[in-house]
Structures are given as C-alpha cells and as structure tokens.
Amino acid sequence: MEAYIRGIGNISPQNSWDNAVFPGEMVLYEGNRLKCIEPDYKEFIKPIQMRRMSRTLKMGVSAAGRCLRDAGIEAPDAIIVGTGLGMMQDTEKFLNAILDNDEKFLTPTSFIQSTHNTVGAHIAVMLKCNKYNLTYVHENISFEEALLDSLMRIKEDPSEKILLAGIDELTDEYFTITDNAGFWKKDIEGNSELLKHSSSGSIAGEGAIFFVVSGEEHPGNYARFAGVDTFYKPLSDDETESFIREFISSRGLEFQDIDLLITGMNGDNEGDNVYRRIQEKMFPGTPTAYYKHLCGEYYTSSAFASWLGAMIIKTGSYPESIIINGLRPEGAVNNILIYNQTNNTNHALTLLSTC
Amino acid sequence: MGRVVVTGMGIITAIGNNVAENFDSLISCKHGVGPISYLETSHKGEIPAAEIKLSNAELAARSGITEPDFYTRTTLFGLIAAQQAFDSGISRYDIKDNKRTALVSSTTVGGMDKTEKYYHDYLESDRYSRFVQTHNCSDSSMKICDHLGLRHTNITISTACSSSLNAIMFGARLIRHGLADRVIAGGTDALSKFTLNGFNTLMILDHEHCRPMDAGRKGLNLGEGAAYIVLESAEEASKHNKEILCELSGYANANDAYHQTASSPDGFGPYLAMKGALDMSGLKADQISYINAHGTGTDNNDLTEGLAIDKIFAPNIPPVSSTKPYTGHTLAAAGVVETIFSILAIKHQLLFPNLNFRQRIEEHNFEPIKNLQEAEINHVVTNSFGFGGNDSSLVLSKY
Numbered sequence: 001m002e003a004y005i006r007g008i009g010n011i012s013p014q015n016s017w018d019n020a021v022f023p024g025e026m027v028l029y030e031g032n033r034l035k036c037i038e039p040d041y042k043e044f045i046k047p048i049q050m051r052r053m054s055r056t057l058k059m060g061v062s063a064a065g066r067c068l069r070d071a072g073i074e075a076p077d078a079i080i081v082g083t084g085l086g087m088m089q090d091t092e093k094f095l096n097a098i099l100d101n102d103e104k105f106l107t108p109t110s111f112i113q114s115t116h117n118t119v120g121a122h123i124a125v126m127l128k129c130n131k132y133n134l135t136y137v138h139e140n141i142s143f144e145e146a147l148l149d150s151l152m153r154i155k156e157d158p159s160e161k162i163l164l165a166g167i168d169e170l171t172d173e174y175f176t177i178t179d180n181a182g183f184w185k186k187d188i189e190g191n192s193e194l195l196k197h198s199s200s201g202s203i204a205g206e207g208a209i210f211f212v213v214s215g216e217e218h219p220g221n222y223a224r225f226a227g228v229d230t231f232y233k234p235l236s237d238d239e240t241e242s243f244i245r246e247f248i249s250s251r252g253l254e255f256q257d258i259d260l261l262i263t264g265m266n267g268d269n270e271g272d273n274v275y276r277r278i279q280e281k282m283f284p285g286t287p288t289a290y291y292k293h294l295c296g297e298y299y300t301s302s303a304f305a306s307w308l309g310a311m312i313i314k315t316g317s318y319p320e321s322i323i324i325n326g327l328r329p330e331g332a333v334n335n336i337l338i339y340n341q342t343n344n345t346n347h348a349l350t351l352l353s354t355c
Numbered sequence: 356m357g358r359v360v361v362t363g364m365g366i367i368t369a370i371g372n373n374v375a376e377n378f379d380s381l382i383s384c385k386h387g388v389g390p391i392s393y394l395e396t397s398h399k400g401e402i403p404a405a406e407i408k409l410s411n412a413e414l415a416a417r418s419g420i421t422e423p424d425f426y427t428r429t430t431l432f433g434l435i436a437a438q439q440a441f442d443s444g445i446s447r448y449d450i451k452d453n454k455r456t457a458l459v460s461s462t463t464v465g466g467m468d469k470t471e472k473y474y475h476d477y478l479e480s481d482r483y484s485r486f487v488q489t490h491n492c493s494d495s496s497m498k499i500c501d502h503l504g505l506r507h508t509n510i511t512i513s514t515a516c517s518s519s520l521n522a523i524m525f526g527a528r529l530i531r532h533g534l535a536d537r538v539i540a541g542g543t544d545a546l547s548k549f550t551l552n553g554f555n556t557l558m559i560l561d562h563e564h565c566r567p568m569d570a571g572r573k574g575l576n577l578g579e580g581a582a583y584i585v586l587e588s589a590e591e592a593s594k595h596n597k598e599i600l601c602e603l604s605g606y607a608n609a610n611d612a613y614h615q616t617a618s619s620p621d622g623f624g625p626y627l628a629m630k631g632a633l634d635m636s637g638l639k640a641d642q643i644s645y646i647n648a649h650g651t652g653t654d655n656n657d658l659t660e661g662l663a664i665d666k667i668f669a670p671n672i673p674p675v676s677s678t679k680p681y682t683g684h685t686l687a688a689a690g691v692v693e694t695i696f697s698i699l700a701i702k703h704q705l706l707f708p709n710l711n712f713r714q715r716i717e718e719h720n721f722e723p724i725k726n727l728q729e730a731e732i733n734h735v736v737t738n739s740f741g742f743g744g745n746d747s748s749l750v751l752s753k754y
Binding site: 001094095096103104111112116124125128129130132133136138139148155173178181182231233346 | 397
C-alpha cells in the first residue's frame with residue numbers, strides 16, 4: 001500500500017504556509033504553548049461565512065484550499081480527516097452554556113458545529129463533494145488511521161485523489177484543563193529548550209495539515225507514503241522491536257536503508273525513554289530527529305512529522321534543530337521512518353520514501 | 356474481492372441487555388422509550404428517552420469492573436456489547452490467538468458524561484484531572500481492547516449518527532486487504548446532557564413516543580446503547596466451522612454535501628449511499644427483501660430518506676421499517692444496532708414493525724411495516740445518516 005503526496009497545505013506554529021520556504025528559520029516561542037501562525041483566511045473564506053466559523057474550521061478550510069490548489073485539483077475523490085479532539089471551541093461553548101444556565105436559553109449553532117466530523121463535512125459542502133467522507137478520532141494515532149484508510153483506498157483505486165488531514169486546535173480552556181492536569185512543563189523558557197528539561201510533560205501545540213495523496217505519478221509529487229501500521233500496548237520492548245523489524249522488512253527494506261528516523265520525542269521523560277531505548281538498540285547508526293519543538297505536542301502532530309519528512313525528501317534539506325543524536329543524513333534521503341507513540345500505549349510507524 | 360461474513364454479535368439497548376432480550380422485545384413490540392430516570396438533567400419528566408435501565412455501578416458489576424468511577428457510561432456499554440460479540444464469534448470457537456483481531460469502534464461524544472460532571476473542576480484545579488482523558492472518543496475503544504486482551508489495530512471513527520456503519524465498512528476493508536483476520540466492529544454512545552440539549556435546541560425531539568415514517572411525526576427520541584459484530588472472511592469462518600450469521604455483501608459511504616444538519620431536498624446523499632451499496636453487492640433493487648431505514652422521526656430525515664428509497668426501488672419498494680421507536684436513536688451505535696436487527700430479520704425470516712405508524716407521508720409511495728410478519732428475507736439494506744451529511748448504507752445477505 002502506497003500513495004504519492006501531490007499537494008500540501010500546512011498551518012502550524014512554524015512558517016509552513018509557503019511550501020517554497022523550507023526549512024526556514026525556526027520560530028521561537030517563550031513558555032509552554034505554541035500557537036499556529038494563521039494565514040489570511042479571506043483568500044479561502046467569504047467574510048459572511050467566517051463569522052460563524054470556529055478557529056479550527058477556518059484553519060481546516062484554508063489549509064484544505066491551499067492544499068488542493070498546490071495539487072492542482074478542484075475536488076477530491078475522498079475527504080479523510082484525523083482529529084484527536086475535534087471541535088473543541090464549539091464543544092466548550094455549548095457545554096458552558098448548558099452548565100452555566102441550567103440547560104436553558106441555548107442556541108443550536110455551537111452544538112451543530114461541535115461534532116467531530118465538522119471539518120470534513122464543511123469542506124464537502126464548500127466543494128460540493130458527494131464522495132467518501134470519514135473522520136478518525138483516536139488520540140495520538142488519529143492521523144495514522146486516516147492515512148491507513150487513504151492507502152487502502154488508493155490500493156482499491158489508484159486513480160483516486162484523496163484529501164487527507166490531521167487537525168487539532170488548542171483552545172484556551174483546553175490548555176488550562178490540560179495544564180492543570182500536568183500535561184505541560186511548568187518552567188520551560190521556550191520551545192528551543194524542549195529536550196533540555198529532564199521532567200515530565202511537554203509543550204502544547206496545534207496544527208491543521210492537509211495532503212492530497214494519489215496513486216498516480218506526477219511531476220509535482222513531494223514524496224511517497226510507503227506504509228503505515230499501528231499497534232497497541234506492547235508487553236515488552238521486545239514486542240515493540242519485532243513490530244518495527246516486521247514493518248521495515250515487509251516493505252522490502254533493511255535497517256540501513258532508513259536514512260532518517262523521526263521520533264515523536266516531546267520532552268516527557270518517561271515517554272522519551274521508550275524512544276531512546278528503541279533508538280539505541282535498533283538504530284544506533286541512524287540519524288535521528290524530533291520535531292515537537294517546532295509544532296508542540298498535540299494529538300495529530302504526527303501529520304507535522306509527515307510534512308517535515310516529505311519536505312526533507314523533496315528538497316534534500318532539513319532544519320538543523322531537529323537532529324538529536326549528532327548524526328546527519330549524508331547524500332540523498334530516500335527513506336524516512338516516523339515513529340510515534342504516547343505513554344507506550346498507541347504506537348504507529350509511517351514510512352516515507354522518494355517518489 | 357473476498358467475501359466478508361458476520362460470525363458474532365453483542366448488543367445492549369433500552370430493549371435488552373443482550374441479543375436474545377433485544378429479539379424478544381422486537382417480536383413482542385416492547386419498546387424502551389419512557390421518562391428519563393438515570394441521566395441527571397433538568398428536562399426530566401419533560402422529554403422522554405430510551406435509557407438502558409442499569410446504573411453505572413450495575414453496568415460495571417456486569418463487566419467485573421472494580422473501579423466503576425473511572426469508566427464512562429459510554430465505555431461501560433461498550434465493554435458489555437463487545438464482550439458478547441467476542442464470546443459469540445471468537446471464544447465460543449475456542450480461538451485463543453487474537454494477534455490479528457482488530458477493534459474498529461465509534462462514538463459521537465465519547466466520555467461526555469464525565470466531562471459534563473467535572474468540567475468546571477477541570478478548569479479550576481487538578482482534583483478530577485485523572486478523568487480528563489476519558490473525554491476522548493478513543494477512551495472506550497482502548498478500554499475495550501484492554502478488557503478483551505486485544506493489541507492489534509485499534510481504530511475509532513466519529514461521523515455523527517452514521518459512525519458505526521462506517522466502522523463496519525472499515526472492518527470489512529481491513530479483512531479484504533489482509534490486514535486483520537477478524538474485526539470486532541461497532542459503536543457505543545451514552546445519553547448525555549450535551550446531546551439531549553443539542554437536539555432539543557434544534558427542536559427535533561418528540562416529547563412523546565416518536566413515530567418515524569408517519570405523516571404526523573414530531574421528531575426523534577434519543578436512546579443509548581452499544582453493539583458490536585464480528586467480521587471475518589468466509590474462508591476464515593469455515594476453517595473454524597463457524598455459524599455464519601450473514602454476509603456483508605455491499606457497503607457505501609457518501610456525503611450529502613448540502614448542509615451541516617439538514618439533508619438535501621431529494622435526499623441525494625442517502626440515494627448515493629444506498630445505490631453504492633447495492634452496486635457493490637451486484638444485486639438488483641428488486642432482490643432486496645427489507646429496508647431497515649434510518650427513520651429517525653424528524654421531518655427532514657424521513658421525508659428525504661423516503662424519496663431516496665422511492666428513486667431507487669419504485670415501483671417495487673420492499674418492506675420498510677424504522678426500529679427507532681424501540682431503541683430511540685442511539686447515535687453512533689444506531690448503525691450497528693440496526694445491523695444486528697437486520698441480521699435477526701434474516702435469521703428468523705421476520706419483518707419487524709415500524710411502531711406508531713398511522714398515516715403515510717404524502718410525498719412517499721410506500722407505507723412502512725405495521726405488524727410483525729413472516730417473510731422470505733434474503734437481502735437487507737440498512738441505512739445510517741448523520742450530521743455533516745455523512746451517509747452510509749450496507750447490504751446484508753443470507754449466507
């Protein structure tokens with residue numbers, strides 16, 4: 001199962017909107033929260049529509065529009081979205097209204113827009129796209145599930161052009177809730193210091209990242225998704241290792257074919273130790289990277305890793321700050337393995353290769 | 356493409372805590388709609404619903420859960436229904452190797468019941484922070500996997516009221532692509548203040564017992580529940596000499612692309628979903644013996660679903676019924692609940708009535724089934740349509 005990446009639209013805390021500027025200067029943030037650099041939405045949304053749209057929806061619709069334009073297509077054959085939390089802003093608004101007014105004086109708008117499938121649905125309405133439409137909502141592997149569906153569809157019909165997304169917004173309330181719950185580091189200077197703190201927690205982030213993927217070769221293709229797989233709660237590191245080994249070998253590759261390993265290290269001591277153990281044992285000579293200092297931690301941040309990997313393969317360049325083991329890729333980067341796990345619970349592997 | 360069959364099922368709804376109890380209620384026309392007693396809401400006594408008549412503590416005890424507080428009601432339903440499906444389609448046949456058994460689940464609001472309870476506390480301190488992640492839609496999926504000892508692919512889908520039909524579809528594709536030997540597919544949703552008030556502000560809740568497909572319909576009744584089926588290839592099932600409950604012979608997902616909540620005037624999305632599922636099955640419209648309609652009881656859904664049925668099946672429209680007057684609208688679970696009812700229709704060669712029907716909708720060319728009746732049932736279409744125009748249909752066939 002594989003698919004070419006034909007178009008990209010990325011709204012993130014970095015300067016990712018212009019696909020021509022890569023890697024660009026790293027955008028620095030103070031404290032433990034990274035926010036998306038938002039584009040001018042007017043390019044994609046009429047002012048009259050904008051008024052009722054939440055920030056997630058605005059980011060999603062704009063990134064989708066940008067992505068389709070980049071791919072040179074008007075409407076996709078499927079819209080497949082991964083989102084860990086869905087529409088938090090509208091959910092909070094309706095929930096607060098219920099709790100504050102004892103279930104009285106409610107209006108339906110925020111409820112209507114609170115369902116997890118709202119981004120995919122809204123894009124379908126805007127594009128008048130009656131085709132396949134699905135939303136995956138599984139914490140840190142929501143994007144990989146959407147990718148798995150996309151790769152199955154491309155295998156079923158290689159001519160399909162699929163709009164694939166990973167999107168999550170960090171609202172002020174959800175930041176407060178998760179900050180109270182100890183998700184985020186308390187005394188970090190900023191994102192550039194993420195791996196220098198030996199403590200629990202990470203830094204918060206968000207993003208709206210869209211890809212057009214297709215089974216067809218095309219001169220503008222960035223890279224190729226060459227596989228994705230997930231597994232749940234390994235009983236030991238041995239099981240994790242055999243899962244990774246099987247994933248690589250079943251794609252006809254050897255360990256030395258992996259030119260870059262991108263990990264989801266996020267500064268949380270316990271979680272990062274899982275990556276460290278696997279990296280040291282299985283990939284001691286492989287250049288190894290991380291990316292969550294660039295986009296922050298959020299459920300679909302692995303979509304940012306896929307964007308990063310695709311851009312590295314396409315341009316042959318990479319941001320200096322991502323390398324964590326001192327080893328740098330030499331020559332062409334042909335295969336990138338993205339390893340994403342949280343709390344040793346949901347694990348996912350994604351393979352990106354040259355076209 | 357290989358044939359995908361159903362070999363197990365589990366269900367908990369307002370009309371029964373397992374498959375046998377649900378079947379008994381269906382054939383004795385016993386519905387589960389009544390005054391709200393378990394959900395803490397100021398609408399008690401004013402809006403009826405189809406609740407499962409068990410407290411969270413009672414539900415937890417049924418699954419041997421010792422720390423019930425940590426489990427949302429959505430998760431507790433899921434554990435019970437998924438366990439039944441697992442027992443009937445997997446452990447009954449003494450299958451112990453579940454390395455390639457996947458779970459594909461679905462829910463609309465996940466653990467909203469806990470979120471509603473602790474939301475203000477979450478904002479003020481860390482006192483109840485350990486519940487924060489029970490809000491996530493994947494919380495119930497992961498706990499079901501823990502409960503059944505599953506560690507393979509573990510998927511959660513959320514496409515509003517069509518969620519669990521999409522879970523079944525995804526499960527079938529995992530099998531066809533050789534990515535799993537068996538899939539437990541379905542969905543779970545508990546009643547919450549969030550959904551009750553949401554549907555109430557949309558003014559689509561009937562304050563009496565709902566009457567789908569009836570000219571005098573006034574809206575839907577919300578329900579709650581969970582259901583799961585076991586899917587596998589026909590070869591895998593016969594290898595273990597399993598009883599095959601039905602074949603999943605067609606499925607399709609389409610989008611109405613019209614409005615976030617209202618369906619297009621002629622039900623184009625529902626038409627595409629039914630048409631797509633029929634096309635995949637290779638069956639002609641006149642080979643369908645029964646349609647289990649989405650039939651929520653809202654003005655908009657029933658009118659447009661009927662028009663789409665008419666467009667595909669006229670002049671020979673097969674018997675149609677909505678079973679939502681029995682269970683209420685169980686949201687994410689609705690698709691799989693009604694899939695199981697469709698399987699029961701095939702298994703027992705019985706058509707279940709559309710309760711409360713009195714008068715045909717003027718624009719429709721058919722009346723739904725009024726009474727329980729015997730019939731030759733070979734192929735069934737079941738529909739689920741949701742907010743966001745997410746429309747899905749399955750074709751289930753006698754094996």
